[in-house]
Amino acid sequence: MKRNERWRRITLRQLEIFEVVARHVSITRAAEVLHLTQPSVSIQLKRLADTVGQPLFEASGRGIVLTDTGKELAGTCRELQAVWAYFESRIEDQSELRRGRVTISVVTTAKYVLPKALGLFCRKYPGIEVDLDVQNREGVLARMRDRLDDLHIMSSPPVDARILAEPFFDNPLVVIAPPDHKRGARPATLESLAGQRFLLREPGSGTRLAIDEHLGKTGVTLASRMVIGSNEAIKQAVAGGMGLAIVSRSVLSGSDFDDVQILPVRGFPIEKPWHIVRWRDHRLSPAAQAFLDFLTDYAATLRSSATQAKKLRKA
Numbered sequence: 066m067k068r069n070e071r072w073r074r075i076t077l078r079q080l081e082i083f084e085v086v087a088r089h090v091s092i093t094r095a096a097e098v099l100h101l102t103q104p105s106v107s108i109q110l111k112r113l114a115d116t117v118g119q120p121l122f123e124a125s126g127r128g129i130v131l132t133d134t135g136k137e138l139a140g141t142c143r144e145l146q147a148v149w150a151y152f153e154s155r156i157e158d159q160s161e162l163r164r165g166r167v168t169i170s171v172v173t174t175a176k177y178v179l180p181k182a183l184g185l186f187c188r189k190y191p192g193i194e195v196d197l198d199v200q201n202r203e204g205v206l207a208r209m210r211d212r213l214d215d216l217h218i219m220s221s222p223p224v225d226a227r228i229l230a231e232p233f234f235d236n237p238l239v240v241i242a243p244p245d246h247k248r249g250a251r252p253a254t255l256e257s258l259a260g261q262r263f264l265l266r267e268p269g270s271g272t273r274l275a276i277d278e279h280l281g282k283t284g285v286t287l288a289s290r291m292v293i294g295s296n297e298a299i300k301q302a303v304a305g306g307m308g309l310a311i312v313s314r315s316v317l318s319g320s321d322f323d324d325v326q327i328l329p330v331r332g333f334p335i336e337k338p339w340h341i342v343r344w345r346d347h348r349l350s351p352a353a354q355a356f357l358d359f360l361t362d363y364a365a366t367l368r369s370s371a372t373q374a375k376k377l378r379k380a
């Protein structure tokens with residue numbers, strides 16, 4: 066009989082019965098332990114020995130002893146039990162969040178917010194690994210189509226019944242200009258700024274999509290455009306006086322305000338909240354579910370501290 070054929074024919078029940086008989090070196094005792102009749106234990110042992118192709122026990126005095134093949138099989142049964150016990154401990158670890166892995170892809174603007182949440186999550190669950198991939202919207206959508214990740218973060222999620230998208234956090238898009246750019250007493254209109262050079266993200270970017278939609282809706286045409294495929298490079302270029310830009314407010318941190326200013330412009334900010342997006346039929350692992358719950362709570366905390374800060378500013 067070929068090796069795999071034996072494996073296919075043997076049943077776990079036969080191995081379980083054999084292991085008990087081998088441990089007690091007694092069919093009578095094994096039958097008692099297993100609550101079976103002696104003949105049914107003997108039948109299972111005979112079937113097992115037939116499949117193995119060699120006797121597993123032999124008579125010795127009034128009892129039985131294991132043959133060499135029987136001893137080998139008894140050792141194999143112990144190993145199988147140990148492997149199974151290891152498997153069980155691993156799935157227990159997973160469900161109790163002692164270990165696991167989450168993969169997440171986020172758009173470039175969200176990378177300014179996500180790593181902090183990730184740090185807090187990893188401190189809470191040190192055994193869980195998180196793989197974070199940062200791409201523009203098109204790249205995140207491609208990863209999503211290939212089902213590479215558990216969760217995705219982007220604004221303007223695709224409208225598709227197979228996809229679940231929950232709002233995650235505010236993502237206002239603002240107009241930025243060099244610090245010496247003149248501002249009037251009242252907010253400018255986009256039309257009044259449209260004659261200046263605008264630095265735009267590349268096609269495929271979610272920020273760019275939102276800008277194009279806004280321009281389409283308002284009928285404003287930008288006279289001079291330059292494409293720069295990175296939020297950081299856009300900030301630097303604006304700081305260097307190359308033009309104006311529309312960027313996610315999240316890409317600006319405290320020190321950036323030495324180099325750029327947010328211009329008050331009518332119709333701005335454009336609100337494009339990020340969403341946590343996933344396939345409806347994707348079963349989240351315990352680790353991925355824990356990350357999703359954590360992110361949801363984290364966003365709620367951020368929102369309430371933002372509201373509080375607003376109230377304090379008004380007071």
Ligand code: PGA
Nearest residue numbers: 173201202220270271272
């Ligand atoms: P982007 O996407 O990084 O591709 O500009 C931003 C977004 O989806 O909000």
